[in-house]
Amino acid sequence: MSVPRYWREIKYRYRLLGCMCKECGSVFFPRRHICLKCGSRDLEEVKLSERGRVVSYTVVRNPPKEYEKYAPYIVALIELGDGARILSQVVDCEPEEVHLGMEVEATFRRVREDGPSGIIEYGYKFRPVIS
Amino acid sequence: MRKVAVLGVGCTKVGEHWKRSLRDLFVEASLRAIEDSGVEEIDGLYVSNMASGPLQHQEHLGAVMADALAVNPIPAVRVEAASASGGVAFHEGVKAVASGMSDFVLVGGVEKMTDRLPPEVASTLIMSEDQEYTAYTGVTNIGLSAILKRLYMDRFDVKPEEIAMLPVIDHENAASNPYAQYPFKTSIERVLNSPMEADPVHLLECSGIGDGAAAVVLGPANESETSDHPLVTVSASAVATDTLNLTNREDPLTLRAVRGAAEEAYARAKLTPRDVDVLEIHDEVSILGVLSLEDLGFAEKGKGASLAASGAISLSGETPTNTFGGLKARGNPLGATGLYQIVELTWQLRGEAGKNQVDGAEVGLAQNMGGVGSTCAVNILRREDL
Amino acid sequence: MKTAKTVGIVGYGAYIPRNRLKVSEISHVWGGGGAPIQEKAVADIDEDAVTIAVEAARYAVKRAGIDPREIGAIYVGTESKPYAVKPCGTIVAEAIGATPCVTAADYEFACKAGTEAFQTCMGLVSSGMVKYAMAIGADTAQGRPADALEYTAACGGAAFIFGLKNHRTLAYIEGSYSYTTDTPDFWRRSREPYPRHGSRFTGTPAYFHHIVGAVKGLMGELGYGPEDFDYAVFHQPNTKFPIKVAKMLGFPMDAIKPGLIVPFVGNTYAGSTLLGLASVLDVANPGDRILVASYGSGAGSDAFSLVVQDAISNDRRLDPAVSIFINRKRYIDYSLYARLRGKILT
CATH class of the missing domain: 3.40.47.10 (Thiolase/Chalcone synthase)
Structure with missing residues (x-):
C-alpha cells in the first residue's frame, strides 16, 4: 500500500469533495479535469451531498486482498442529492435490509489497513439514514 | 489499406x-x-x-x-x-x-x-477499474457485474433463470472442446444453486x-x-472505449463501448447482426454477455436474456454463440481471451470446428471487453471462398 | 479553576456504534454471575476510536453551526488509539475540514481523557488563543475475555466545541476542579492488548475518593451544594458506582437518571462521562445547572459546573439525540463480538 497515494486522496475521501462544471453544472465524483458532459475544462471543487439513494447494490463475499476481514460487505451504486453518483460500501445494514431506493447517508470508516504495522486508510462509506 | x-x-x-x-x-x-x-x-x-x-x-x-x-x-x-x-x-x-x-x-x-x-487474483482483476474510487470500495469485478445484474432484473423484470441460460449454453458447447477449462454440461438449477459470489451473481455465472x-x-x-486452409479474412476491426467508472455513465445498463465498436465494425464490413453466422461474446459474468447481446444488436434492450432462453444462440440456433464454451466454460485467461475467440471463429469459418461446427459459417463476430465495458473490441471475420 | 473569560459549549455531538452485546451473552460464555449493566455497544469491524471521534465531531460542528476552519484546537481523549504514534486529532481535523490552521493532539488519562481535553479547550478559548476548541472523548474499550471489565467495556464517544460565552452558547461553564493522585487502580502497559485492574481497589480508594474530592472541591469553590444542581453526570463504569457516588454526595436519583446511560451502552471509557453530559444537554432546559464529574484511573477526577442557556431550546437539537443512538441497535452474539473486537486469531 502506498502512503502518498492514500495521502493524496485524503480530503476528497474524508470530506466527499467532487467537482462541478462551471459551464454546464454537471457534478462529478471523483474529481476530473475535463467535463464529461460538455468538454469544458473549467471545473471547481465542490462538497458533495452527503445523502443519496441506492441505485443498485451487491454483497461482496470473496473480496480482494486487504478487504478479507470485512467480508461479506455491501457495495452500492448511490445517486447523491446533487445528482453525482458514487460507488460505496453500505454499512450498519444487513444484506437482507438493503434495497433499491434506500436512503443512505455518508459516514466515516476504516477502509483497509496495511497489515498490523502499516497505515490505516479511512474514508467514506454510507449507511441507512439515522435521523 | x-x-x-x-x-x-x-x-x-x-x-x-x-x-x-x-x-x-x-x-x-x-x-x-x-x-x-x-x-x-x-x-x-x-x-x-x-x-x-x-x-x-x-x-x-x-x-x-x-x-x-x-x-x-x-x-x-x-x-x-x-x-x-x-x-x-x-x-x-x-x-x-x-x-x-x-x-x-x-x-x-x-x-x-x-x-x-484467489484474493490476490481478485485484487489483480480489479486493477482494470479505477484504483482510487472503485477498487478502493472493496468491490470485485464480479461485484460490479452483480450491481448491473440487479439493476437489469429490476428494470426489465427479468428472471434469474433466463440469465442462467447463458452459462448453460457455454457449458453445453465446451463439453466437446478439448481446449476448454470446464468441459462439462450444467443446468439452470445447478447455476442457480451454486454459491453466491456477489449477490445476485452465482459462482456458475462467472468465468474462473x-x-x-x-x-x-x-x-x-x-x-x-x-496457407492450406480456406482463406479467412478480417472484414472489420474496431475498438471503442467508455468511461472507466460506472458512476459516470448515464445508463449503466448500456455498454456504449460495445455499441460504438459494433456500429463501426458493421459499417466497415457492410454487415448487420443478421449476417453473423457465429458469434463470440464476452460473458466474463453472464450478465455482461446478456448486455453485450443487446448492445451488439442481437436483441433489444432488456431482451438479451430471453434471446438466450429462446434457444436462438444455442449451437443449433439462429446465431450460434460461444460455440467452444465462451469465457464461462472455455475459460477466461484475461489477456489471451480475445485471441481464443479469434482462434475459435477461424476454426468455425474454415470448417475445422469438429463436433461444434456451425454448418456453412461464413461470417463470424468476436466481441471482447475490458473492465465493465470500458474497452470493447469487435472483430468481424469472413470466409472468402463461400 | 475558573477561566478569565467565561467559556461555554457551542456544539456537541455523540456517536454510539450499532452493535449491542447483552451481558447475558458474556455470562453464557464465561459463567460470570453479576450483571453490572444490561448490554454494551460494540464497534463494527471498520470502526475504531477515530471513526467514532469523527462521527461525534461532525455532529458537533453541525449543531454548533460554525465554520470548522474556526476551530483552532482539537484534542481527542482515548485509550484505544489505533496508532500508538500518530495523532487521532489530525484525522479528525482533516475529516471535519478544520485543517491546516489548528493544533491537534491526543490525550490519555484512562477514562477521563475527554474532560482533560475540556479544561485545555477552556484555557485556550478563554485566553483568546483560539476562537473555538474541540474536545472529544472516544473509545473502543478493551476488556480481557472473562475479566470483569469485559462485561462493561464498550464503544462510543462524544465531542464538544467550546467558545467564549455569547447568545449562541448552549451551556456555559462556571468552574472546574481537578483532584489527582498517584493511585494505580487500573492500567495497561505498553504493547499489552488488555488493561489490568485492582478489582475492589478500583472502588473506595480510587473512583469514590477522587470523584468525591473533585465534586466537593468544586462545590466548595463555587459555594454550591447538591441542591443547586438540576442534573449530575458521573463517570459510569457500571450502573452501581455512579448511583452510589451520587448518594454519597447527596444528589437525588432524579438528577442523575437522564445522564445515566451505562446500562444500555456500557462503559465507553473516555466517552462515558461525555456521553452522559450529551444525554443531559438533549433534555435540559435553559437555566438548568449541571454537575459533571469524570473519573480516570491512575487516578483523578475533573468536575465541572455548567449552566444551560436559552440557545439550547432552538433548532440546535436537530441532530440525533443520544437516545436515538441508544435505540439504534442490532444484537450480536459472543462469537461475532469476538470477531469484531479482534479476539479471534486469524
Whole structure:
C-alpha cells in the first residue's frame, strides 16, 4: 500500500469533495479535469451531498486482498442529492435490509489497513439514514 | 489499406498449468499458430496480456516473448486493455498489416492466473477499474457485474433463470472442446444453486481462474497461398472505449463501448447482426454477455436474456454463440481471451470446428471487453471462398 | 479553576456504534454471575476510536453551526488509539475540514481523557488563543475475555466545541476542579492488548475518593451544594458506582437518571462521562445547572459546573439525540463480538 497515494486522496475521501462544471453544472465524483458532459475544462471543487439513494447494490463475499476481514460487505451504486453518483460500501445494514431506493447517508470508516504495522486508510462509506 | 487474412491459429488448453510458465504457454500457442499458417518468417510481434506485472512481476513482455520465440530483432510490443487485451492486440496487428508497415505479424495472448492466491487474483482483476474510487470500495469485478445484474432484473423484470441460460449454453458447447477449462454440461438449477459470489451473481455465472495462451498469424490476404486452409479474412476491426467508472455513465445498463465498436465494425464490413453466422461474446459474468447481446444488436434492450432462453444462440440456433464454451466454460485467461475467440471463429469459418461446427459459417463476430465495458473490441471475420 | 473569560459549549455531538452485546451473552460464555449493566455497544469491524471521534465531531460542528476552519484546537481523549504514534486529532481535523490552521493532539488519562481535553479547550478559548476548541472523548474499550471489565467495556464517544460565552452558547461553564493522585487502580502497559485492574481497589480508594474530592472541591469553590444542581453526570463504569457516588454526595436519583446511560451502552471509557453530559444537554432546559464529574484511573477526577442557556431550546437539537443512538441497535452474539473486537486469531 502506498502512503502518498492514500495521502493524496485524503480530503476528497474524508470530506466527499467532487467537482462541478462551471459551464454546464454537471457534478462529478471523483474529481476530473475535463467535463464529461460538455468538454469544458473549467471545473471547481465542490462538497458533495452527503445523502443519496441506492441505485443498485451487491454483497461482496470473496473480496480482494486487504478487504478479507470485512467480508461479506455491501457495495452500492448511490445517486447523491446533487445528482453525482458514487460507488460505496453500505454499512450498519444487513444484506437482507438493503434495497433499491434506500436512503443512505455518508459516514466515516476504516477502509483497509496495511497489515498490523502499516497505515490505516479511512474514508467514506454510507449507511441507512439515522435521523 | 490492404485486406488482412488470418493465416494461422493456435492455442493451449485453458486450465491450471502448474508446471508451465508464461513463456511456455506463449511459445506453445505461438508455434502452433505459426505452423498452422505456413508462414516462414514473421516481422512483427504483438503480445496481449493484462497482468504479468502483478501476477508474475514480469513486464516488458514484447521483448520477453520475442526472445522466447527467437525472432529478434523484429519489433515486439505488449498490448494491454484488461481482459480486452486480446481483441485490442488483434486490432493493432490488423492495422500493422493493413497499413503495409508489417507483412506477417504474430498476435499472441497469454495469461497465467494460477501463480497467485484467489484474493490476490481478485485484487489483480480489479486493477482494470479505477484504483482510487472503485477498487478502493472493496468491490470485485464480479461485484460490479452483480450491481448491473440487479439493476437489469429490476428494470426489465427479468428472471434469474433466463440469465442462467447463458452459462448453460457455454457449458453445453465446451463439453466437446478439448481446449476448454470446464468441459462439462450444467443446468439452470445447478447455476442457480451454486454459491453466491456477489449477490445476485452465482459462482456458475462467472468465468474462473485459469492459465492459457492463444495466437494468430496475420498477413496480407493476397499472399495467402502459403496457407492450406480456406482463406479467412478480417472484414472489420474496431475498438471503442467508455468511461472507466460506472458512476459516470448515464445508463449503466448500456455498454456504449460495445455499441460504438459494433456500429463501426458493421459499417466497415457492410454487415448487420443478421449476417453473423457465429458469434463470440464476452460473458466474463453472464450478465455482461446478456448486455453485450443487446448492445451488439442481437436483441433489444432488456431482451438479451430471453434471446438466450429462446434457444436462438444455442449451437443449433439462429446465431450460434460461444460455440467452444465462451469465457464461462472455455475459460477466461484475461489477456489471451480475445485471441481464443479469434482462434475459435477461424476454426468455425474454415470448417475445422469438429463436433461444434456451425454448418456453412461464413461470417463470424468476436466481441471482447475490458473492465465493465470500458474497452470493447469487435472483430468481424469472413470466409472468402463461400 | 475558573477561566478569565467565561467559556461555554457551542456544539456537541455523540456517536454510539450499532452493535449491542447483552451481558447475558458474556455470562453464557464465561459463567460470570453479576450483571453490572444490561448490554454494551460494540464497534463494527471498520470502526475504531477515530471513526467514532469523527462521527461525534461532525455532529458537533453541525449543531454548533460554525465554520470548522474556526476551530483552532482539537484534542481527542482515548485509550484505544489505533496508532500508538500518530495523532487521532489530525484525522479528525482533516475529516471535519478544520485543517491546516489548528493544533491537534491526543490525550490519555484512562477514562477521563475527554474532560482533560475540556479544561485545555477552556484555557485556550478563554485566553483568546483560539476562537473555538474541540474536545472529544472516544473509545473502543478493551476488556480481557472473562475479566470483569469485559462485561462493561464498550464503544462510543462524544465531542464538544467550546467558545467564549455569547447568545449562541448552549451551556456555559462556571468552574472546574481537578483532584489527582498517584493511585494505580487500573492500567495497561505498553504493547499489552488488555488493561489490568485492582478489582475492589478500583472502588473506595480510587473512583469514590477522587470523584468525591473533585465534586466537593468544586462545590466548595463555587459555594454550591447538591441542591443547586438540576442534573449530575458521573463517570459510569457500571450502573452501581455512579448511583452510589451520587448518594454519597447527596444528589437525588432524579438528577442523575437522564445522564445515566451505562446500562444500555456500557462503559465507553473516555466517552462515558461525555456521553452522559450529551444525554443531559438533549433534555435540559435553559437555566438548568449541571454537575459533571469524570473519573480516570491512575487516578483523578475533573468536575465541572455548567449552566444551560436559552440557545439550547432552538433548532440546535436537530441532530440525533443520544437516545436515538441508544435505540439504534442490532444484537450480536459472543462469537461475532469476538470477531469484531479482534479476539479471534486469524
